[in-house]
Amino acid sequence: MFDIICFTEHWLKDFQMLINYENYNVGSCFNRNSMLRGGSLILIKSSIKFKTRKDIVALSIEHSIELSCVELDRHIIVCVYRPPNYQNYSIFESVMEDVMAKLSNSNKLVIICGDFNVNILENNSESCRFLNLFKSFNLSNVFIEPTRTSTTSATCIDNVFCCCDYLDKAIVDYLPSDHSGLMVTFESDIPIQQVQIHSRPITSGKLNKFNSTLINKLNDWKLAENDGNILYNDFFSIIHTEFNKNFEKKTRCVNPKFRFSDWATKGIRISRERLFELYGLKPIIKTDTFNKYVAMYSKMFKNTCKAAKALYISNKVKSADNKIKTVWKIINNETNRNKTHNNDYTLETHHGIVSDNKLVAQEFVNFFTSIPIKTTESLNSSPSLAFDLLQENVPACPTEFNFKHINPITVI
Numbered sequence: 001m002f003d004i005i006c007f008t009e010h011w012l013k014d015f016q017m018l019i020n021y022e023n024y025n026v027g028s029c030f031n032r033n034s035m036l037r038g039g040s041l042i043l044i045k046s047s048i049k050f051k052t053r054k055d056i057v058a059l060s061i062e063h064s065i066e067l068s069c070v071e072l073d074r075h076i077i078v079c080v081y082r083p084p085n086y087q088n089y090s091i092f093e094s095v096m097e098d099v100m101a102k103l104s105n106s107n108k109l110v111i112i113c114g115d116f117n118v119n120i121l122e123n124n125s126e127s128c129r130f131l132n133l134f135k136s137f138n139l140s141n142v143f144i145e146p147t148r149t150s151t152t153s154a155t156c157i158d159n160v161f162c163c164c165d166y167l168d169k170a171i172v173d174y175l176p177s178d179h180s181g182l183m184v185t186f187e188s189d190i191p192i193q194q195v196q197i198h199s200r201p202i203t204s205g206k207l208n209k210f211n212s213t214l215i216n217k218l219n220d221w222k223l224a225e226n227d228g229n230i231l232y233n234d235f236f237s238i239i240h241t242e243f244n245k246n247f248e249k250k251t252r253c254v255n256p257k258f259r260f261s262d263w264a265t266k267g268i269r270i271s272r273e274r275l276f277e278l279y280g281l282k283p284i285i286k287t288d289t290f291n292k293y294v295a296m297y298s299k300m301f302k303n304t305c306k307a308a309k310a311l312y313i314s315n316k317v318k319s320a321d322n323k324i325k326t327v328w329k330i331i332n333n334e335t336n337r338n339k340t341h342n343n344d345y346t347l348e349t350h351h352g353i354v355s356d357n358k359l360v361a362q363e364f365v366n367f368f369t370s371i372p373i374k375t376t377e378s379l380n381s382s383p384s385l386a387f388d389l390l391q392e393n394v395p396a397c398p399t400e401f402n403f404k405h406i407n408p409i410t411v412i
Contacts, residue, residue: 003048003188006068007041008081008115028052028068028079030060040068040081040114048072056099065092067099075186076103080114084157089126093133100137101265105315109164111186112139115179119155121146134161136266142169147180160184200247210246217242263312264305271301 001023014031027044040060044050049072056069056078066081078099082092103110118130120141131141139161146154160169160182172181217238264272278294313330320326347354347363354360 001045002183003045004070004077005043006077006079006113007043008039008066008079009037010039010041011037012039012041025050027070028057030057030066030068030081032062032066035063038063038066038081038083040066040079042068042070042077042079044070056102059095059099059102061091061095064088065095069099071106071108074188075109075111076106078103078110078112078114080112080116082114082116082118084117089129093129096133097266100134100139104137104265105263105312109162110137110139111160111162111164111184113158113160113182113184115158117157119157120144120159121154121156136269138163142166142184143171143182145171147171147182148178149180150178158182162186198249198251200249202247206246210242213246214239214242263309265308268301268304268308271304275301 004027005024010029012029012031021043023046024043025046027042027050029041030039032038051071053069053071053076057067059065060067063083066083068079070077080096100110100112112134116130118127120127120131121144134141140163142160142162143156143158146156147158148155158179162184164186166184166186168183168185170183172183175181221234221238275297278297282291282294316330317323317326347360349363354363
């Protein structure tokens with residue numbers, strides 16, 4: 001059983017979407033209103049959680065580009081139908097570019113499939129424009145084989161474009177359609193790869209200790225050898241050993257920062273390639289005018305990247321359900337302050353060790369509420385009378401409060 005099935009030209013109307021598909025839910029669909037046939041549909045296995053991307057579906061133009069789109073935990077899937085023999089390719093191209101630009105703001109992996117009715121087996125201006133459009137957003141086609149075969153032609157007009165690796169692919173023939181089916185298997189649970197950072201913390205205290213240790217070692221060093229090479233190696237062996245002892249190497253894992261492709265626009269990608277070309281020409285063109293031009297271009301590129309990244313982060317915060325939590329995630333990610341918190345607490349009491357979070361909180365309640373009794377135990381009076389005295393002379397607090405355990409994430 002397939003996890004996700006994408007259809008084009010389903011020919012169904014809105015009311016027909018209410019049909020119960022066994023073991024599947026309608027993830028997203030586009031149905032024609034004024035014309036017959038056409039349409040785009042995504043069915044998802046009932047056990048899979050998803051979100052319908054209505055903002056992408058809303059970009060559809062009937063009989064030009066018909067879209068359905070769902071968002072999963074780590075992937076965004078778009079199903080596209082472009083009708084054949086439609087002359088204005090620029091409309092399709094413009095909408096498709098808007099779709100990919102919108103999806104490029106997400107950290108999730110994008111998969112776009114469908115019937116595009118552009119034969120990539122032909123080397124013409126339309127197929128080149130089509131492939132370059134996807135390549136500009138780092139999306140590559142999975143299939144280069146014919147997907148629609150007749151007695152007179154064999155064309156590759158259906159395809160799957162993605163920015164990630166796939167496990168397997170296959171063309172499914174013998175369907176009740178003049179098109180072949182396309183089957184692609186992707187990894188569903190892709191772990192977030194952490195980056196290892198190696199460092200040697202150097203402080204003034206460690207430097208002083210290193211200096212004094214090194215002086216003592218060198219004072220005790222006996223120049224027994226006459227060979228200068230051996231003395232040289234021994235000298236640096238002492239320095240190397242003491243350096244490693246005093247400045248221990250530490251390794252920490254952090255989540256990667258925003259990737260370049262997350263926030264870079266098509267224009268920024270083109271500018272980056274141009275900048276690389278200019279850097280490559282610097283050893284050849286050694287003039288002050290050219291060097292000044294490269295420096296100016298580099299400065300403009302950096303400023304543009306800063307503005308684009310700021311806009312990306314701003315939109316990410318605006319679209320987030322929990323804006324404060326998202327802001328702190330971005331701050332921690334950009335400053336490499338992502339840390340795992342140990343939320344297991346233990347408290348030593350006169351009853352013994354308490355480790356349950358709720359019991360720890362209750363111990364604090366008991367401690368603070370027993371303060372009046374505890375503070376009057378050493379007086380030459382009855383604790384109960386002292387407590388009654390407090391009740392008679394000190395107004396009661398109108399607001400009741402209790403201590404309870406909360407998760408740090410709740411505070412953020």
